[in-house]
Amino acid sequence: DAKTTQPNSMESNEEEPVHLPCNHSTISGTDYIHWYRQLPSQGPEYVIHGLTSNVNNRMASLAIAEDRKSSTLILHRATLRDAAVYYCILINFNKFYFGSGTKLNVKP
Amino acid sequence: DVKVTQSSRYLVKRTGEKVFLECVQDMDHENMFWYRQDPGLGLRLIYFSYDVKMKEKGDIPEGYSVSREKKERFSLILESASTNQTSMYLCASSSTGASTDTQYFGPGTRLTVL
Numbered sequence: 001d002a003k004t005t006q007p008n009s010m011e012s013n014e015e016e017p018v019h020l021p022c023n024h025s026t027i028s029g030t031d032y033i034h035w036y037r038q039l040p041s042q043g044p045e046y047v048i049h050g051l052t053s054n055v056n057n058r059m060a061s062l063a064i065a066e067d068r069k070s071s072t073l074i075l076h077r078a079t080l081r082d083a084a085v086y087y088c089i090l091i092n093f094n095k096f097y098f099g100s101g102t103k104l105n106v107k108p
Numbered sequence: 109d110v111k112v113t114q115s116s117r118y119l120v121k122r123t124g125e126k127v128f129l130e131c132v133q134d135m136d137h138e139n140m141f142w143y144r145q146d147p148g149l150g151l152r153l154i155y156f157s158y159d160v161k162m163k164e165k166g167d168i169p170e171g172y173s174v175s176r177e178k179k180e181r182f183s184l185i186l187e188s189a190s191t192n193q194t195s196m197y198l199c200a201s202s203s204t205g206a207s208t209d210t211q212y213f214g215p216g217t218r219l220t221v222l
Contacts, residue, residue, distance in 0.1 A: 032207040043112070043198050043213030044151070087150065091207050098143075098151035 004088045004099040011105045012078045020073040020102050022088030027068050031092045035062065035073045037084040038101070044087060047073065078106045111135070112214035114199050120220045127186040129217050131199030138204055140182035141211065142166075142174060145196040157182055158205055189221045 005023040012018040024033065034049040048055055048062045050071070055062040061074040075082055085101040115130035133140065141156040143166075153166030155174040163174050171193060175183040182201075186193055196218050200211040 030207070036211075041215075043200070043215050044211075045213065046210040049208060049210075091209075093205050093207055096153070098153075100148055100150035 003097050004090060006086075006088055006099050006102045008100070009103040009105065011107065012075075014080060014106055014108050015077050018075040018078045018082070018104065018106075020075075020086050020088075020104065021070065022072070022099075023070050024088070024090055025069045027090055028092065031090040033062070033064060033068075033071050034089045034091050034096075035060070036087045036089060036098075037082075038087070039081075039084045047086070049091075078104075080106050080108060082106055112199055112201055112212050114197075114214040114217050116217050117215060118218050118220075120222065121186075121189050122222050123190060125186075125189050125221075127189045127219065127221075129184040129186075129197055129199075129219070131182045131184070131201075131214055132180055133182075133201040133212070134180065135201070135203070135212070136179065137201040137212075138179075139202045139209075140176065141200040141202075142172075142182065142184045143198045143200065144168070145198055145216070151198065154184065189219075191221050193219065194221045195219060 035047040036044040038044040050062045063072045083106045085103050087101040112133045121127050139158050142154045143151040145151050152168050157163045157176040173185045196216050198216045199214040202209040202211045
């Protein structure tokens, strides 16, 4: 199965943009790239997903490399409530892989 | 809003006990999933179900079984609990099996096996 690689942790200052990278060099043409985040003591929640084009929603933006072997989740202005573990996942129908995620620490 | 509930937030069991973890979703979703989450390993899929009475193995099904008798309910069963099954268990549901589908997660059950 295709897999993802993310840094274990990252740190950001409040009110600044955050770029969370994900490598998925074995991605197949039909794999969708999803991002979820897990706040402390909660289950993961959906953030955003895309296939080839960059995507924006109210929570974040997703930038996908032209060769689709990497992607970046962009939080435009980090807040303390964005401190969480962020997972980059490849999904192809009911086949998916959750990596170990990136723990984002946001400093006031 | 979609709601996925799990029967317990914390559970302590003894080695060899039979353990049932229950999950209920209220949005008529076709698919339901059971994951376990361990430090450094992220989420790993145990089993999923795409319809009533249907199930498929995930990446780590050994030592577990599941039951889906009703669409809204998906149970994870540990036939004989062992200490290496101490973990956080997360249930999720999604509308269909489409690659664009969102999974909705419950709050998790932290199981400790002594």
